[in-house]
Amino acid sequence: MHPDAWLLVVDPQRIFADPASQWGSPMFADIVEPVRRLAADAGERTVVTRWVPAADPQGSWRAYLDAWPFADVAEDDPLLDLVPEVSGLGRHVVSLPTFGKWGPELEAVTGPTPHLVLTGVATDCCVVSTALAAADAGATVTVVTDACAGSSPDNQRAALHVMGLYPPQITLATTADLLP
Template sequence: MSTASPGGGRSLPVEQVEPLEDEWLVVIDPQAVFADPGTSPWGSPMWAQTMPRIARLATAYAGRVVVTRFVADPGLGGSWADYYDDWQFALVPDGDPLYAVVPELAHLTDHVVTEPTFGKWTAGLRAVIGDQPRFALAGVATDCCVISTALPAADAGASVRVVAEACAGSSIAMHEQALGAMSMFAPQVTIL
């Protein structure tokens, strides 16, 4: 089933999303910390219905699937110090189960990039997919790590297709707002 997309149209059902030639799939932060609102205050209420869609995409993109992970780094300083004052539960080591990739995706992942920032358009991701690649984007949270990856990537010359049905926001309203914001960057960012 498709969902409403920014501008009142319908998003493309994930079953109809096919990899383009040389296109990667980048799945943003499919981790325990974001998967269950009962486990973590960062858990997305949209995750349960989104996870099977991400797994379907990962199967379609086999060999070209990058999963990113967020891990806390209180040593970043600046505004991150205030951030971790508010979210002290997240100050656990990288190997803590809170930061584990969800089991449903672990076996479908070809590359893992771990970063201590919201946006994942970093040297680590570019080392895998290139400086100006084509990539489909899925994951969590649409209104945080997904949008903060899509926009800098597009600004650097990447072609980004955001698979709306394979993204989970912190709420449905925030998810829709983030999709709307990203839709303003067409044709570099396309909302499917």
Template sequence: MIAEDEWLVVIDRQRVFAESEWSTWACPDGSYHNTDEAFARLAAAFGDRVVYTCYIAPQPPHNAWIDYFKGWPQFLVAPDDPMYDLTDDTAALAKGHAVVSCDTFGKWGDALSEAISGAKKITVCGVATDCCVLTTVLAAADSGVAVRVAADACAGSSPENHRMALDTMALFTPLVTVADTDSIVGDSTVE
């Protein structure tokens, strides 16, 4: 069930992570789109208490990001490049909601905390489970926020990495709880 003071944080549902025909950062084998239904159900259930995040490349990259982008130069583009746009279905649901853009994998920080009105309970979904979701969840939990991860509304860089990231986050119980959309919206109980 969703608490009255709980927010949904939707991590990086962007074209660059969804469109595998041109993006090597995309979740493999259409796994991004396997999360569409669960994500839409969560967004509807949370109503006005939803915030979206977007990854953007640092401009210019600094420190370790310089070496990182030597391996991924095609993604070192301006923040307004269409590759960093939300996917169409996500953009439609994001209308009227805050969108927090960050040039880091982890999205937890002052801007996100402010966007959720300082809430101390969040549910997180999005991509990639083993990168931006993981780093956001652990940082939020470390700051004292109770975090639920909607496993079926997340996709990883591979099925194995998705599973390992969920298992890693589960190590932080009770700060972090891994659940599914049915249990979060109250349609059924997880075994």
């Protein structure tokens, strides 16, 4: 990985990892090892994000949480905990009530136009939302295809296809491409 890059691990939480969860990704277990390898390389330049519901959801978020009541829990609910396999990977944890994680909180850690190496879950929701917003703001984004988990294999392919339409701002790579 480039020494100036920031590894961003999007939402490695129980709500997305547990196969019994309504939002569980069947691909999550496969990304744990690539994410851990990338984090070992990135060290202190690793940021982990968490999705948390807003305390007072506004607009479409109210309807969204009404449609998914199981996810409308307190920020400290165990459902929203980081999975043990990736907890402790970075000292930076950013928790936000949005799909996309790019914004002032993340920018305060990485700077305004970083090189982000993007991993996590779900490729077809929070990862793509983060990638597009970050690229739009001027970040360089590398999406690590084997370190992202979609809600399904078909949705994974579709999201990667969409993000692959944005070079040079967004490029796709594998863990093997980035690590020696």
